[in-house]
Amino acid sequence: xxxxxxxxxxxxxxxxxxxxxxxxxxxxxxxxxxxxxxxxxxxxxxxxxxxxxxxxxxxxxxxxxxxxxxxxxxxxxxxxxxxxxxxxxxxxxxxxxxxxxxxxxxxxxxxxxxxxxxxxxxxxxxxxxxxxxxxxxxxxxxxxxxxxxxxxxxxxxxxxxxxxxxxxxxxxxxxxxxxxxxxxxxxxxxxxxxxxxxxxxxxxxxxxxxxxxxxxxxxxxxxxxxxxxxxxxxxxxxxxxxxxxxxxxxxxxxxxxxxxxxxxxxxxxxxxxxxxxxxxxxxxxxxxxxxxxxxxxxxxxxxxxxxxxxxxxxxxxxxxxxxxxxxxxxxxxxxxxxxxxxxxxxxxxxxxxxxxxxxxxxxxxxxxxxxxxxxxxxxxxxxxxxxxxxxxxxxxxxxxxxxxxxxxxxxxxxxxxxxxxxxxxxxxxxxxxxxxxxxxxxxxxxxxxxxxxxxxxxxxxxxxxxxxxxxxxxxxxxxxxxxxxxxxxxxxxxxxxxxxxxxxxxxxxxxxxxxxxxxxxxxxxxxxxxxxxxxxxxxxxxxxxxxxxxxxxxxxxxxxxxxx
Numbered sequence: 352x353x354x355x356x357x358x359x360x361x362x363x364x365x366x367x368x369x370x371x372x373x374x375x376x377x378x379x380x381x382x383x384x385x386x387x388x389x390x391x392x393x394x395x396x397x398x399x400x401x402x403x404x405x406x407x408x409x410x411x412x413x414x415x416x417x418x419x420x421x422x423x424x425x426x427x428x429x430x431x432x433x434x435x436x437x438x439x440x441x442x443x444x445x446x447x448x449x450x451x452x453x454x455x456x457x458x459x460x461x462x463x464x465x466x467x468x469x470x471x472x473x474x475x476x477x478x479x480x481x482x483x484x485x486x487x488x489x490x491x492x493x494x495x496x497x498x499x500x501x502x503x504x505x506x507x508x509x510x511x512x513x514x515x516x517x518x519x520x521x522x523x524x525x526x527x528x529x530x531x532x533x534x535x536x537x538x539x540x541x542x543x544x545x546x547x548x549x550x551x552x553x554x555x556x557x558x559x560x561x562x563x564x565x566x567x568x569x570x571x572x573x574x575x576x577x578x579x580x581x582x583x584x585x586x587x588x589x590x591x592x593x594x595x596x597x598x599x600x601x602x603x604x605x606x607x608x609x610x611x612x613x614x615x616x617x618x619x620x621x622x623x624x625x626x627x628x629x630x631x632x633x634x635x636x637x638x639x640x641x642x643x644x645x646x647x648x649x650x651x652x653x654x655x656x657x658x659x660x661x662x663x664x665x666x667x668x669x670x671x672x673x674x675x676x677x678x679x680x681x682x683x684x685x686x687x688x689x690x691x692x693x694x695x696x697x698x699x700x701x702x703x704x705x706x707x708x709x710x711x712x713x714x715x716x717x718x719x720x721x722x723x724x725x726x727x728x729x730x731x732x733x734x735x736x737x738x739x740x741x742x743x744x745x746x747x748x749x750x751x752x753x754x755x756x757x758x759x760x761x762x763x764x765x766x767x768x769x770x771x772x773x774x775x776x777x778x779x780x781x782x783x784x785x786x787x788x789x790x791x792x793x794x795x796x797x798x799x800x801x802x803x804x805x806x807x808x809x810x811x812x813x814x815x816x817x818x819x820x821x822x823x824x825x826x827x828x829x830x831x832x833x834x835x836x837x838x839x840x841x842x843x844x845x846x847x848x849x850x851x852x853x854x855x856x857x858x859x860x861x862x863x864x865x866x867x868x869x870x871x872x873x874x875x876x877x878x879x880x881x882x883x884x885x886x887x888x889x890x891x892x893x894x895x896x897x898x899x900x901x902x903x904x905x906x907x908x909x910x911x912x913x914x915x
Contacts, residue, residue: 379422383422386421387421388424388466389416389423389465389466389468389469389590389591390459390463390469391423391468392426392468392484393425394427394429394430394471394472394473394474394477394481394497395427396429398432398435399430399431399435399474400542401473401474401477401497401500402473402497403473404473404497404498404543404544404574404579405473405497408471409583411580411583411584411587412471412495412584413425414587415585416590419587420591421467421591424465428452428455428480429448430452430476430477432474433551433824437798437800437824438801442795442798443793443794443797445797446796446822447795447891448480449476449479450483450894450907452472452477452480452481453481453483453487453635456485456488457484457487465490467491467492467590467591467594469494469586470493470494471495471496472496473496473497473498473545473574475545475551475555478555479631482564482600483632483635483906485564486636487635489599489600489601491590491593491594492600493564493589493590494565495565495569495582495583496545496556496569496570497543498543498575498579499544499545499546499547499552499571499574500540500542500574500667501542501573501665502541502547502667505534505538505539510538511539511546511550511665511826512546512547512550512826513548513550513659513800513804513824513826514539516801516804516826517804517808518532518808519804520805520806520807523805523808524808542575546826547659547665547666548658549620549658549662549669550660550824550826551825552825554625555628556569556570556571557615558625559612561611561612561700562603562608562692563694563700564600564695565586566582567676567703567704571669571675589696590695592697598695600636601636602693603692604636604638605638607691609633609638609640610644610689612629613626613629613648613649614648614651614682614688615679616731617652617654617729618654618678618681618729619654619656619678620654620658620662620725620730620748621825622824622825623827623834624823626645626731626744626834627822627834627905629645630903630904631904633904634899634903634904634909635906635908642733642742642902646861649728649729649730650728651729652687653721653724653725653726654724654725654730655725656717656719656725659826661730661746661748662748664716664717669717672711672712672717672718673707673711676704677708679700679704680704680705680708680709681711681721683705684710685721688700731745731747732745732747732858733861734856734861735862737869737872738848738863739832739843739844740844742836742902743832743834743835743836743863744833744834745856746823746833748828750812750813751813752813752830753858753859754860755780755782755814755816755856756782756854756855757782757853757854758780758781758782758853758854759781759784759851759865760776760784761784761786761848762785764785764788765785768802769801769802772805775809777806777809777815778815779811780814780815782815782816782817783802783815783816784817784818784845784854785799785802785817786838786839786845786846787820787839787846788819789836790899790900790901790905791840791841791884791896792838792840792841792882793821793885794892794894794895795894796821796822796901798821798823798824798827799819799822799827800824800826803829804827807829813829813830815829816831817830817832818832819831819833819835820838830856830858834901834902835863836900836901838901839882840881840882842876847872847875847879848867852866853865853866
């Protein structure tokens with residue numbers, strides 16, 4: 352019996368005897384003590400529009416759970432806003448918050464011996480944080496996404512949060528008047544919900560729907576639409592049914608399910624962060640899923656959806672033409688989805704989507720037919736070479752050239768890189784290197800949305816490459832390579848690159864290399880010293896000490912006590 356199951360078995364009686372007095376004080380009656388106790392992990396916060404509606408959804412779910420014969424117990428978990436912290440020192444806490452969220456949900460559910468849990472999240476790290484916890488505990492569970500925001504609108508164009516970052520670069524390049532810069536900023540985020548393109552939040556919600564951990568269509572609903580509240584209610588009902596049937600997360604989180612998730616991410620043109628987070632969840636679920644599996648799937652699955660940031664349309668429009676289930680049905684028809692995977696409803700993937708048409712609606716331009724994809728292969732390529740022995744992730748959609756070879760422009764922080772771009776010190780043909788932003792070195796793998804957006808705004812998106820041991824926002828596009836591993840702090844080759852070294856990024860040959868011979872690299876390595884940690888205490892200090900390589904998901908609980 353697994354440790355968590357032994358723990359639960361020994362505490363069930365405790366909860367139902369002397370602790371009844373405590374539970375009566377929060378609303379339990381005599382008959383309620385024989386009902387399943389269900390945690391409602393509520394990520395509500397007014398810090399970010401992504402989470403501002405979660406309290407309403409949590410109450411919707413709570414009522415449905417109670418009506419279905421279980422006892423809901425609501426508790427809170429944290430969030431930070433990636434969009435607000437982007438480009439600041441605060442962004443170092445973003446990935447770290449994923450681990451804090453996982454730890455907090457596990458702590459409450461296991462500490463209170465809950466029989467199941469419904470987790471509700473909005474901003475980027477809420478989702479993988481919750482899923483890591485669900486995989487650890489392996490009690491019946493479901494995830495509810497808070498929903499996407501609707502597009503902003505200015506000067507006849509749909510806007511997202513990325514529009515504001517790119518407008519800064521355009522303004523600095525004298526391509527946008529100050530009045531329009533203010534117009535974009537004031538209209539980019541019109542209301543509640545997570546960032547509106549196929550950025551990280553919408554990518555991860557779609558991946559979890561593909562894995563069967565969320566209800567069909569729930570991943571692309573708008574936060575402010577009535578169907579989102581109904582979906583939260585239906586999710587509560589589905590969870591109680593899963594408790595009765597003893598359907599557990601690890602029954603769903605199989606290797607085939609992770610392959611389904613990556614196939615959907617590729618078809619959607621989703622965020623590079625999906626690779627990092629799915630690796631982390633697989634690590635926790637003890638599923639043998641690696642970046643090599645990601646690359647194998649990429650080669651088979653085309654990009655079918657014309658979605659921002661590299662495409663034209665926002666997620667709410669994608670929802671209107673069939674959303675994630677329609678894409679899954681297309682992939683299933685062409686043998687690129689495992690239809691026999693179980694879902695939280697008790698049905699298989701195929702049973703849930705086989706009634707849908709095998710091709711997209713004809714009167715729309717968002718989901719392309721399988722024989723006319725936007726790109727014949729997936730957009731998230733795994734690169735290797737002497738700059739990334741453990742691998743790196745490149746996003747290659749929306750670019751005119753898939754190979755660049757040029758002089759390295761080396762920066763030891765995001766801020767230094769951004770300033771150089773804004774000061775016009777980066778030219779066409781350069782390969783920008785941003786290092787010491789990895790899991791340990793940052794710490795926390797900041798997202799480089801400000802530099803990449805400035806590059807786009809300066810009109811250099813097709814002629815400048817950028818590599819980093821940090822991450823990229825789901826809103827990033829261009830010839831960019833992140834998650835370079837080993838990272839600089841661990842003595843990876845990225846730490847040894849010198850200004851002017853020639854770097855080659857080749858997405859067709861999956862190569863990331865610096866043109867420096869091995870003898871010179873060894874000379875540089877012998878002179879290299881491990882840098883002093885930027886944080887020695889607090890949550891960032893703990894994360895820097897525990898974090899694994901990005902190639903393993905940058906998790907904090909990988910092999911804490913490896914077998915001797």
